Amino acid sequence: MSFLKSRTPQPTATRAWAAAALVDVVLILVFAAVGRDAHHRGDVVTGVLLTAWPFLLGAAAGWAAARAWRNPFSPTRAGVPVWLGALVGGMLLRAVTGQGVVLPFIIVATLSLAVLLLGYRLVAALIRRRRHP
Template identity: 45%
Template sequence: MKRLVPVVVDALLVILFCVIGRRSHDEAVIAGLLKTLWPFAIGLAIGWAAAIAVARRAGRADGTLLWPTGVLVWLGTLCGGMVLRAISGQGVAFSFVLVAATVLALFLLGWRAAIRALT
């Protein structure tokens, strides 16, 4: 269960990122959420796969680590999400990439940094 919690937290934060994005552009949240979410969800899975691979090599698996887990999850979510959005014909304007990078970093790295600061 302890290993699953960081994955669930990350997934909920990626969903929240997509909901906020849709709401900020006055788009239908429920009706269009899946369209916005799927590239980032796959990117999140890619990031987690990379983090697990690195953790196995290092012999230290901890989903709450800022480095390397958090950084790999963040980069996988951002880069994978943007590549899949581009392939699927969704927008990848430079300003959106900057906003997504910042918000996803705040979300995916922020909770890990907070845990480290509190413990």
């Protein structure tokens, strides 16, 4: 029966990647909501989802490409690929679907998504190092 245990995902590991994925989704939605609030008025929920979906799909591609679930809070192994996936994938999907892709938006998205998607992972890494030197 020990072979069954080795194939069963560890609850802590499952919770870790689920938590990191949820934080990524929430932060991308926050990014979209702040941008929508600054530039557009109207239907808030639909507008935020319209803005966020390309970045969410890009982040999911980054998660898959990096297999981020293996170390979801790592700034380099998960954070950078998720950030670049959200940024590049998001911009490509926006361009293909006729949404705006202008240089000032690319700059703001690059910096904002980096701060959001890398920032909490850097904080988590610092806390982990302090607890386990």
